Amino acid sequence: MIVADNHLLLAETQKITPPSIEYSSLSPLLIVFAVALVGVLVDAFATRSTRRVIQPILAGAGFVGALVAVAVLHGRHAVLASGAVAIDAPTLFMQGTILVFALLSVLLVAERRLDSSGGAIVASAAVTPGSKGSTAARTSEDVQTEAYPLMVFSVTGMMLFVASNNLLVMFVALEILSLPLYLLAGLARRRRLLSQEAAMKYFLLGAFSSAFFIYGVAFAYGFAGSVEMGKVADAVGTTGKNDIYLYLAVALIGVGLFFKIGAAPFHSWTPDVYQGSPTPVTAFMAAGTKVAAFGALLRVFYVAFGGLRWDWRPVLWGVAILTMVVGAVLALTQRDIKRMLAYSAIAHAGFLLVGVAASNTDGLRGSMFYLVTYGFTTIAAFAVISLVRTGDGEASDLSQWRGLGRTSPLLAGTFSFLLLALAGIPLTSGFTGKFAVFQAAIEGDATPLVIVALVCSAIAAFFYVRVIVLMFFSEPLTEGPVVVTRPTLTFATAGIGAAATLVLGVAPQPLLDLANTAASSGFVR
Amino acid sequence: MLSNYVPILVLLVIATLFAVGSVVAGMLVGPRRFNRAKIDAYECGIEPSPAPAGPQRFPVKYYNTAMLFIVFDIEIIFLFPWALAFDSLAVFGLGAMALFMATIFVAYAYEWRRGGLEWD
Numbered sequence: 001m002i003v004a005d006n007h008l009l010l011a012e013t014q015k016i017t018p019p020s021i022e023y024s025s026l027s028p029l030l031i032v033f034a035v036a037l038v039g040v041l042v043d044a045f046a047t048r049s050t051r052r053v054i055q056p057i058l059a060g061a062g063f064v065g066a067l068v069a070v071a072v073l074h075g076r077h078a079v080l081a082s083g084a085v086a087i088d089a090p091t092l093f094m095q096g097t098i099l100v101f102a103l104l105s106v107l108l109v110a111e112r113r114l115d116s117s118g119g120a121i122v123a124s125a126a127v128t129p130g131s132k133g134s135t136a137a138r139t140s141e142d143v144q145t146e147a148y149p150l151m152v153f154s155v156t157g158m159m160l161f162v163a164s165n166n167l168l169v170m171f172v173a174l175e176i177l178s179l180p181l182y183l184l185a186g187l188a189r190r191r192r193l194l195s196q197e198a199a200m201k202y203f204l205l206g207a208f209s210s211a212f213f214i215y216g217v218a219f220a221y222g223f224a225g226s227v228e229m230g231k232v233a234d235a236v237g238t239t240g241k242n243d244i245y246l247y248l249a250v251a252l253i254g255v256g257l258f259f260k261i262g263a264a265p266f267h268s269w270t271p272d273v274y275q276g277s278p279t280p281v282t283a284f285m286a287a288g289t290k291v292a293a294f295g296a297l298l299r300v301f302y303v304a305f306g307g308l309r310w311d312w313r314p315v316l317w318g319v320a321i322l323t324m325v326v327g328a329v330l331a332l333t334q335r336d337i338k339r340m341l342a343y344s345a346i347a348h349a350g351f352l353l354v355g356v357a358a359s360n361t362d363g364l365r366g367s368m369f370y371l372v373t374y375g376f377t378t379i380a381a382f383a384v385i386s387l388v389r390t391g392d393g394e395a396s397d398l399s400q401w402r403g404l405g406r407t408s409p410l411l412a413g414t415f416s417f418l419l420l421a422l423a424g425i426p427l428t429s430g431f432t433g434k435f436a437v438f439q440a441a442i443e444g445d446a447t448p449l450v451i452v453a454l455v456c457s458a459i460a461a462f463f464y465v466r467v468i469v470l471m472f473f474s475e476p477l478t479e480g481p482v483v484v485t486r487p488t489l490t491f492a493t494a495g496i497g498a499a500a501t502l503v504l505g506v507a508p509q510p511l512l513d514l515a516n517t518a519a520s521s522g523f524v525r
Numbered sequence: 526m527l528s529n530y531v532p533i534l535v536l537l538v539i540a541t542l543f544a545v546g547s548v549v550a551g552m553l554v555g556p557r558r559f560n561r562a563k564i565d566a567y568e569c570g571i572e573p574s575p576a577p578a579g580p581q582r583f584p585v586k587y588y589n590t591a592m593l594f595i596v597f598d599i600e601i602i603f604l605f606p607w608a609l610a611f612d613s614l615a616v617f618g619l620g621a622m623a624l625f626m627a628t629i630f631v632a633y634a635y636e637w638r639r640g641g642l643e644w645d
Contacts, residue, residue, distance in 0.1 A: 040632065040634075043639075
């Protein structure tokens with residue numbers, strides 16, 4: 001009662017000035033959020049068959065609308081909503097990238113001509129694997145259409161994650177982006193047990209890392225007396241503060257972010273989750289989450305802890321080296337193609353960290369460019385993987401890909417091209433991306449890191465090329481997998497991804513210029 | 526500044542005394558007549574669901590209700606302070622609260638339409 005009375009007194013004596021919120025600058029976020037809510041309502045009120053049609057169109061339209069809003073906002077450079085959200089050129093660049101990848105992923109999720117019965121999303125996710133109902137759920141024409149609103153919610157979180165100018169808002173965004181992903185991981189139509197295991201592991205480990213993050217935020221507040229990035233950055237420069245809190249904050253927030261990007265030693269969830277999730281969701285996670293998490297990582301380390309550069313750089317070096325080595329070496333031993341690409345994703349996170357470790361404008365530019373190139377290539381690669389099928393779903397075991405180059409040369413050719421891009425061969429976007437990042441690192445006095453990265457690229461090239469050799473220089477299996485030829489949407493996605501990989505490899509300049517403009521205008525504080 | 530926390534401390538002491546006092550009083554004056562239902566795990570008045578060993582179905586309707594309760598509980602937590610500071614927050618507060626409640630009702634509509642409120 002005493003507490004309540006105090007509040008009552010406060011309310012009578014003080015006038016609270018409402019914060020000014022520039023809704024126009026937040027429009028990309030608000031559009032996506034509104035579309036997610038409408039999606040939930042559609043799921044509540046529309047019939048099963050209409051839901052299947054409306055949901056993908058709604059989600060796609062929302063992403064396009066938000067993309068237009070991002071384009072309109074270009075050049076905006078401001079801190080909004082009482083310091084909660086920053087809209088600047090790097091933010092808009094990464095929000096746009098996330099939206100493009102989300103759009104491509106929606107095409108993959110919406111594909112219904114892949115499986116004999118429906119898309120990659122199961123009809124009812126809560127059914128016990130192996131029970132009578134689970135066969136019905138697998139063969140049913142129905143789809144758990146909640147996948148679309150969940151995806152849109154996740155994109156909302158991603159867009160807020162890269163725009164957060166406040167560590168607490170960043171934590172909320174982290175949860176908004178993660179929680180739907182945990183559910184989406186468990187929605188695979190085939191191999192239900194594997195999918196549910198993926199969802200469970202992702203949830204438990206993700207919750208664990210979120211706890212690290214929020215603990216770090218608490219220490220940042222203890223150090224700076226504020227969770228706003230600009231104020232944390234100001235406090236870093238001043239003397240007389242308790243530095244232990246600051247170091248704990250950097251370390252704990254770092255753990256949370258390193259988990260999300262899949263950097264070693266916080267990578268162990270990646271292979272299981274990538275393998276178990278429905279392939280369209282894996283593509284979405286691999287491309288979208290990576291952009292969002294790196295966007296947040298760059299802002300935290302460049303803005304909030306920028307003054308501490310010389311202290312966190314050695315740690316970042318260590319994590320980058322470990323990530324590259326673990327990713328490249330463990331990928332060598334994988335027999336499942338999705339697991340192999342998961343370890344490849346870990347290695348790529350390491351290469352991206354090389355760009356972050358450069359800690360200069362070029363590093364920011366290189367990282368942003370790399371994220372775009374990697375996202376397109378990886379979405380296309382997962383799209384191709386979903387096309388190669390046996391009666392039991394995707395032919396994910398590498399031995400089943402034997403001789404695929406002879407039976408379906410176009411598919412194998414496209415996949416080889418994408419693998420070469422992931423390996424970083426010239427004339428693909430993988431090369432230009434790596435070049436941009438490594439060049440920045442050399443200018444940022446991180447030459448030893450670049451040498452390690454080059455060695456790891458060489459190791460990684462081995463397992464990419466091994467798949468190509470397997471496809472083109474071995475005899476096809478007599479009862480090998482079938483390449484499904486009907487799925488138009490998946491073909492379109494793979495085509496767009498491969499085309500982007502080629503264009504960004506041959507003529508990267510326009511995008512590099514865009515990334516350069518964004519990076520040199522810098523983060524707002 | 527630390528004196529601001531005194532009411533919380535008082536509340537903490539009262540809560541502890543109440544909890545310990547109730548248990549002790551119950552132990553001292555309460556009758557001891559045990560039956561099966563009293564020894565069972567307490568699950569809010571329903572039959573305790575058996576621990577599922579292996580893949581086994583268990584009813585989730587209770588959890589549905591519990592989740593819905595938490596949603597509205599959280600809503601109340603925000604509604605009370607807003608109601609107290611309604612005058613000083615003016616139009617901005619009204620708009621923000623309307624937005625907040627609209628998003629909650631979207632979730633509520635979803636649960637209602639999907640049969641989350643039907644017990645059988």
